[in-house]
Structures are given as structure tokens and as C-alpha cells.
Amino acid sequence: MIRFVGLCKSFGTKSVLDGVDVTIGKGEVFFIIGQSGVGKSVLIKHLIGLLRPDRGEIYLDDQEISRLTERQYFAVRRRCGMVFQHSTLFDSLTCLENVALPIRKHKHLGKKKALVEAHKRLEQVHMEEFAQTFPAALGDGMRKRVAIARTLTMDPEFVLFDEPTTGLDPVSARRVDVLIRELADRLHVTCVVVSHDLTSIFSIADRIVMLYKGKVRLLGTRDEFRRSADPIVRQFITGSAEGPME
Amino acid sequence: MTESLAQLEVAAKQPGRVSRGAERVVRRIGRSVVGIAQQTGGILVLLGKIVRRFFPPDIDYYELKRNLHKMGNRSLPIIGLTSVFVGAIMVVQASAYVQQFSATAFVGWGAGYVILRELGPILIALMFSGRVGANNTAELGTMVVTEQIDGLRSLAIDPISYLIVPRFLSMIGMLFILTVFGNLIALCGAALFGQLTLGIEWRVFFHGITELLKPWDVYVGLIKSLVFGLIIALSSCYFGLAVRGGAPGVGRAVNASVVASAVGIFVSDYFLTFLVD
Numbered sequence: 001m002i003r004f005v006g007l008c009k010s011f012g013t014k015s016v017l018d019g020v021d022v023t024i025g026k027g028e029v030f031f032i033i034g035q036s037g038v039g040k041s042v043l044i045k046h047l048i049g050l051l052r053p054d055r056g057e058i059y060l061d062d063q064e065i066s067r068l069t070e071r072q073y074f075a076v077r078r079r080c081g082m083v084f085q086h087s088t089l090f091d092s093l094t095c096l097e098n099v100a101l102p103i104r105k106h107k108h109l110g111k112k113k114a115l116v117e118a119h120k121r122l123e124q125v126h127m128e129e130f131a132q133t134f135p136a137a138l139g140d141g142m143r144k145r146v147a148i149a150r151t152l153t154m155d156p157e158f159v160l161f162d163e164p165t166t167g168l169d170p171v172s173a174r175r176v177d178v179l180i181r182e183l184a185d186r187l188h189v190t191c192v193v194v195s196h197d198l199t200s201i202f203s204i205a206d207r208i209v210m211l212y213k214g215k216v217r218l219l220g221t222r223d224e225f226r227r228s229a230d231p232i233v234r235q236f237i238t239g240s241a242e243g244p245m246e
Numbered sequence: 247m248t249e250s251l252a253q254l255e256v257a258a259k260q261p262g263r264v265s266r267g268a269e270r271v272v273r274r275i276g277r278s279v280v281g282i283a284q285q286t287g288g289i290l291v292l293l294g295k296i297v298r299r300f301f302p303p304d305i306d307y308y309e310l311k312r313n314l315h316k317m318g319n320r321s322l323p324i325i326g327l328t329s330v331f332v333g334a335i336m337v338v339q340a341s342a343y344v345q346q347f348s349a350t351a352f353v354g355w356g357a358g359y360v361i362l363r364e365l366g367p368i369l370i371a372l373m374f375s376g377r378v379g380a381n382n383t384a385e386l387g388t389m390v391v392t393e394q395i396d397g398l399r400s401l402a403i404d405p406i407s408y409l410i411v412p413r414f415l416s417m418i419g420m421l422f423i424l425t426v427f428g429n430l431i432a433l434c435g436a437a438l439f440g441q442l443t444l445g446i447e448w449r450v451f452f453h454g455i456t457e458l459l460k461p462w463d464v465y466v467g468l469i470k471s472l473v474f475g476l477i478i479a480l481s482s483c484y485f486g487l488a489v490r491g492g493a494p495g496v497g498r499a500v501n502a503s504v505v506a507s508a509v510g511i512f513v514s515d516y517f518l519t520f521l522v523d
Contacts, residue, residue, distance in 0.1 A: 050396050070399075077402035088397030092385075102401045104308075105408075111308060154401065 001026055002047060002158065002192070007056035009042055016042050018214030019056070024207075026157075027188045029180060031201050033236065034211035035245065040194040041085070043211070044160045047192075048080050049073035060158075078106065080158040081151035085166060085194075087143040089135035089150070095122065096131040099150045106154060121149040125179070141172035148179065159183060161193040165200050173197065177204050198237065202226075210236065212245075285506070289484045296414050299407045310412040317378045317413075318420035322427065328373050329428040332365060333357065333435025341443055350446045354454025357436040359463060366429040367467045368515060371474035374421050375507040379482035382413055383503040386486025387496035395487070410487075414479045421475035425468060466522050473518060477510035 002024040009017040016039040024030045032040045045051045046058055049068060058066040065076055089098045100118035103109055109117065122128045125145040135143055144164060151159060161180065165173035181204045183189040195201060201208060202222055210217040210225075210233055218225065218233050225237060235243030299305065336357045344353055386409070389395050398405045433455065440446040485503035489495045 045396075048400055050399060071404075074402040074404070077400055082400040084393055084397060084400070086393060088393045088400075090394055090397070091388075091392075102403065105306075105401075105403050150401070 001059070001061055002190070003057075003059040004043065004046070005057040005059070007043070007046065007058065008054045009039070009046070009051065010054055015214055017053075017056075017211075020211065020214070020216055022209050022216060022219065024190060024192060026190055027184055028206045029184045029191045029193065029204050031205040031208040032192065032194045032211065033196065033201060033208060034217075035236070036196075038211045039214060040211060041162050044082070044162065044192055044194060047158075047160065048077050048082055078154055079156055080160060081154050081156035082160040083144070083147050083151050083162065083164060085162040087135070087140075087147040089143055089147055091134065091136055094132050094134055095127060095138070095146045098135065098146060099153060102150060102153045118149075118153070121153055122146070124152075125149045140167040141169065144168065144172075144176065148176075152183075156189065158190045158192065161191060161195075163194055163196070165195065165197045170199075173200065176200075180204060198239065285484070285502075288488060289480050292410070292484050292487070293480055295406050296411055299404075299411050304404070304407040305411050305415070306408045309408060310415060313412045313416035314420060317382075317416045318423060321374065321377055321420070321424055324377060325370055325373060325424050325428045326431050328369065329366070329431035330435035330438075332369055332428075333361065333432035333437070334439040336360060336365070336432075337436050337439040337443060344444055350444060351450060351454055352458075353440050353444065353446055354437070354451035355458035356454075357440075357451075358433060358455040358459050361432045361436065362429055362459070362464050362467045364467070364515075364519075366432050367425050367470040367474060368511060370425050370428040371421060371471065371478065371511050372508060374417075374424060374475075375478045375482075375504060375511070378417060378420075379478045379507050380500050380504050382417070382482040383486040383500045384496055386483060387489035387499045390487060390489045391492050391496060405487075410483050413483060417479035417482070418472060418475035421478065422468065422471050425471035429467065466518075469522060470515060470518055473514050474511050477514060478507045481506040481510060 002022075004020050004022045007017050007020040008015070016037075020039075020043060022043075032043060034040050042051060046053055046066070047060070049065070049070065053066050056066070057064050060076060060079070065073070068076065089095070090101070093101065096115055096118050099121050100111070100114040103117050103121075104111060104114040107114070107117070119128060119131060122131055125148055127142060127145050127149065130138060130142060130146075135146065138146070148164075159180075164176050164180070168176065177200050180191050180193060184191050184206075193200070193205070202225075205222055207219065207221055208225055209219040212232055218228055218230060220228075225233065228234065228237075231244050234240075235245050337353065340353060340356060344350055386395075389409075395405050395409075398408060433452075437446075437448050437451040440451050441448060482503045485499040485506065489499045491498075
């Protein structure tokens with residue numbers, strides 16, 4: 001279970017998160033939605049210690065983790081993988097070497113064994129034919145699939161996806177949705193997804209939280225969001241240009 | 247009457263103008279001093295983090311091997327080419343006086359003394375800084391702005407032990423080896439041009455080096471190359487990791503890294519020359 005309690009974060013004079021309280025259950029597909037710049041990515045980066053809160057607490061299975069040192073965070077990061085919006089594959093390594101890197105570092109395998117294992121992981125996301133390709137030569141969708149394979153090598157209990165379908169064609173986007181749903185259903189991995197993609201949100205989310213002006217606007221199931229009479233929520237989920245949203 | 251009033255006005259304004267101008271200058275100097283202090287502090291903190299990774303050793307040997315090849319082997323041609331001409335210039339500059347005083351026996355000693363103690367280590371370090379240091383800063387800076395460093399951290403991989411320590415060791419080790427190689431090439435270049443322009447035989451040239459130079463003259467240059475390697479490694483890694491603000495930030499960081507390395511090389515050379523003599 002993940003729990004954010006009264007989380008506050010500012011960058012200079014700009015307050016991004018202003019007392020966010022969210023609890024995410026085990027095995028859930030949990031979506032974080034909201035306008036661009038509202039702090040969705042900022043919120044999930046707090047969980048793995050890439051950002052530290054100004055105030056508030058973060059619990060991972062009842063352990064308070066927001067005050068851990070960088071080294072202590074490594075244990076948390078092995079349990080919580082993250083797939084970044086821009087994939088963050090290492091340009092100097094091939095796709096195969098990218099996937100092999102965490103295997104080599106964490107499973108203490110030699111380079112050859114790590115590459116064999118990495119090849120299997122690439123097969124799972126149908127990217128084995130691009131094993132020897134450098135990331136710069138791939139499209140966004142392919143890079144994302146490699147990034148997902150790399151994150152899954154650590155067999156994480158929680159996976160954080162930062163806009164996994166942004167920039168993908170509809171077919172690739174739905175394939176990513178299926179992959180996320182399967183992770184939760186078959187492997188009981190908790191998936192926390194930051195997204196604007198309404199099709200993804202309303203097809204695979206168990207629960208959704210909407211952030212607005214640094215606070216939780218609504219937290220509920222897909223049906224609760226569909227039934228919501230809140231004009232801010234309605235404007236967001238209908239994607240209307242007219243409305244009360246700033 | 248109107249004229250004197252205008253003069254009075256100017257006089258009244260001038261003190262303020264002077265103080266505002268002085269304030270601006272003081273503020274600019276203060277900002278520069280704070281900036282330099284911040285950068286020096288940042289570099290020392292980075293050095294501390296690197297040193298901590300040696301107890302116990304936490305180094306990625308695959309990355310170390312890759313960096314040794316990239317920074318060392320691929321620098322050989324450019325260092326070799328530069329060194330030949332460094333040696334040649336030494337002889338060309340000295341030729342007029344050598345002919346005037348018929349001091350051909352001292353050409354080898356003169357070239358060896360200057361190349362091994364001073365010119366070789368400094369010029370090779372500057373070449374190394376321009377080629378390897380700038381490249382290192384740009385690579386690390388790009389990794390910062392494209393979140394690849396955060397990507398490493400999210401995989402529970404320590405960027406200092408995976409990225410920085412191998413580069414740090416490679417730069418120090420390879421600059422040392424390249425200095426040995428470059429010095430040899432520069433001496434051969436000097437001997438070759440000595441023979442071509444002054445007709446000095448190779449045997450006479452190298453006799454001057456072996457008879458008149460002391461081992462310490464060689465060690466001084468090599469000690470300097472280790473210190474220069476440390477300076478280039480630290481400044482290029484620090485400015486690469488400190489990049490802010492996208493592609494323009496990477497450009498600024500590369501610029502700052504090359505300037506800081508060059509200043510560091512010359513300043514440390516001045517003090518080392520006093521210390522080791």
C-alpha cells in the first residue's frame with residue numbers, strides 16, 4: 001500500500017502540491033489525472049525519492065519513506081519501478097544493454113547471462129528484433145516498450161507509469177493499456193499511472209484521483225467520475241474548452 | 247542662469263550616479279565570488295562522494311573499460327599529431343640561437359627539459375580537456391536534461407559509482423598514459439626536425455637528454471599530468487551534473503567546464519612548479 005499524507009511541494013514561489021492525501025491499495029491500477037503542470041509527475045517522483053517533500057509524509061506498506069537517505073532509497077526503488085514519460089533509455093547503450101543493466105547490477109549476473117535474460121525480457125514486449133539497435137533510432141512507442149521491459153527486470157511490486165501512452169498511435173497505446181492491466185491482474189503488481197488519455201483512464205483504471213490547484217479534487221472509481229456533477233471534473237473528462245477550469 | 251542651474255542639477259545627480267555605478271560593480275563582483283565559491287564547494291563535495299565509493303570499492307568495471315577505450319585509445323591520434331609539432335616548434339624556435347652559438351649538443355637537453363617538465367603535460371592536458379573533458383560534460387549534461395540520470399536512480403543504480411567513478415579513473419589514468427606517449431612523440435618530433443633543420447644526429451640529440459636530464463625532470467611532468475587529470479575529471483563531471491535549463495544549459499556547462507579546466511591547469515601548474523622543485 002502507498003499512502004501520501006498532507007504532501008506539500010513548492011518550486012521557488014510556485015506551490016505545486018498543497019496538502020495531497022491519497023491512498024493506493026495493493027494490486028490496483030490507479031490513475032492520477034489533471035491538467036498539465038498540476039503536479040501529477042511531481043507526486044509520483046516523491047514516492048521513489050527523486051523529489052523530496054517540503055511537508056507531509058509518504059508511507060510504503062506502513063514504513064515512512066520521505067526522510068530516507070539517497071542510499072536507503074535504493075531498497076524502495078527496487079520495489080517501485082518507474083517508466084518515465086520520455087523513456088530515459090541510455091543513449092550510449094543498445095536496447096539489449098539497456099535492459100541488461102539492472103539485471104547485471106541487481107541480480108549479480110555476468111554480462112553474458114544478463115544479456116540472455118534481457119533478451120527474454122525484450123521478447124515479452126515484442127522488441128527482440130531491435131535488441132542491437134540504439135534507442136535514438138527507435139520511435140517513441142518502441143522506446144516506451146523497451147523502457148517497460150527494463151523496469152520489469154527488477155520484478156517490482158509497484159510500477160509508476162508517467163504518461164505511458166502519450167505520443168503513441170492508438171493501437172500501441174491500447175497495447176500498453178493491456179500490458180498494464182495484465183501486470184495488475186496476473187502478477188498483482190500495483191500500477192500507478194499518470195495520464196491524460198481518457199480512453200486509457202476509462203478502460204483500465206480501478207480508481208482515479210484528479211488533482212487541481214495542488215489538491216485532490218476527486219478520488220473515486222470510473223463510475224464515480226462519470227457520475228460526478230463537479231463542473232471542474234466534468235470539464236476535464238469531457239475535454240471541453242469552455243468551463244470553470246483555469 | 248539657466249546654464250548654471252543645469253550644471254547644479256548635473257552636480258546633484260553625479261554622486262548618486264557614482265554610488266549606483268559602484269554598487270553595480272560591487273554587486274557583480276560579489277555575485278562572481280559567490281558563484282566561484284559555490285562551484286568550488288560543489289566540486290569538493292563531488293570529490294568527497296567519489297572517494298567514498300572506494301571504501302569499499304563500488305565501481306562498474308564494464309563502464310570503466312568502455313571509458314578507458316573511449317577516452318584513451320581514441321585520443322591517441324590527436325595527441326600524437328599535436329605532440330610531433332610541439333617537438334618541432336621547440337627546435338624551430340631554438341634553431342637561430344643554436345646555430346649562432348654552435349650549441350647543437352644542448353638541443354636534446356633543452357627540448358627534453360621543456361617538453362618533459364612543462365610543455366608536454368600542459369599542452370596534452372589542454373588537448374585532453376578540449377576533446378575528452380568537453381565531451382564528458384556534454385554527455386553527462388544531456389543525460390541530466392533528458393532525465394537519464396533520474397532513470398538510473400529509479401533503477402536503484404547509483405549514478406556516482408556507475409557513471410562518475412569510471413570516468414574519473416579513466417581520465418586520470420589515461421591523461422597520465424597519454425602524457426607519457428605524447429612526451430615520447432614530442433621528443434621524436436624534436437629529434438626529427440633537429441636533424442632536418444639543424445643536421446643534429448639522433449644519437450647526439452638523445453645523448454643530451456640521457457646525460458643532462460635527471461629522472462626527477464621526468465617525474466615532475468608526470469606528477470603534473472596526474473593533477474591535471476584530476477582537475478579535468480572533477481570539473482567536467484561537476485559541470486555536466488550541474489546542468490540546468492535544457493540544450494542552452496548543456497552549452498553553457500561545456501563552456502564553463504573547459505574554462506575551469508584551463509584555469510585550473512595553469513594555476514595548479516604554477517604552484518606545482520614551486521612545490522616540486
